[in-house]
Amino acid sequence: MSPSSLSTAGVLLITVxxxxxxxxxxxxxxxxxxxxxxxNPVRRSLWRAGHAHAGVLVLFALVALLYIDQADLSDxxxxxxxxxxxxxxxxxxxxxxxxxxxxxxxxxxxxxxxVPLGGASLAAGxxxxxxxxx
Numbered sequence: 001m002s003p004s005s006l007s008t009a010g011v012l013l014i015t016v017x018x019x020x021x022x023x024x025x026x027x028x029x030x031x032x033x034x035x036x037x038x039x040n041p042v043r044r045s046l047w048r049a050g051h052a053h054a055g056v057l058v059l060f061a062l063v064a065l066l067y068i069d070q071a072d073l074s075d076x077x078x079x080x081x082x083x084x085x086x087x088x089x090x091x092x093x094x095x096x097x098x099x100x101x102x103x104x105x106x107x108x109x110x111x112x113x114x115v116p117l118g119g120a121s122l123a124a125g126x127x128x129x130x131x132x133x134x
Contacts, residue, residue, distance in 0.1 A: 005065045008082055012062050015089070019054045026051055036103020043100040046108065050096030057089030057122070064129060071132030081132070084125030091118030 001009070026047060029037035037044055064085045068078055095114030099105075 002069045005069050008086055009065050012058055015058055022051045042106055046096045046100050050093040054089055054093040061085050061089055071129055073132035081125050081128040084121045088118045088122035
């Protein structure tokens with residue numbers, strides 16, 4: 001594994017406790033009946049989606065890093081692919097969480113656009129990786 005992929009994997013692994021903390025935080029909102037979570041279906045759904053996407057996409061990015069160094073891509077394209085794939089577990093959950101920050105929010109703010117931006121980043125990165133592997 002290249003030094004770039006190793007350091008990126010290290011950063012991703014450091015985020016895993018943050019994802020776990022998010023899960024504990026969601027559980028605390030449920031168990032303590034904190035206002036603005038259970039009584040706000042939009043916020044509850046988006047925060048749950050943010051937590052799920054964070055966990056799945058961090059794992060996906062870690063696995064993808066193993067393949068990036070094997071891809072038949074230039075060093076610049078490998079760096080771009082690495083960045084695009086790692087941006088998704090950052091952008092998508094941020095969009096879900098930050099679009100309904102206030103407990104009284106009943107519809108997502110404009111920050112929800114971080115979700116499709118993260119999705120586009122993931123799509124572009126995986127497309128580049130796939131093309132480099134075939």
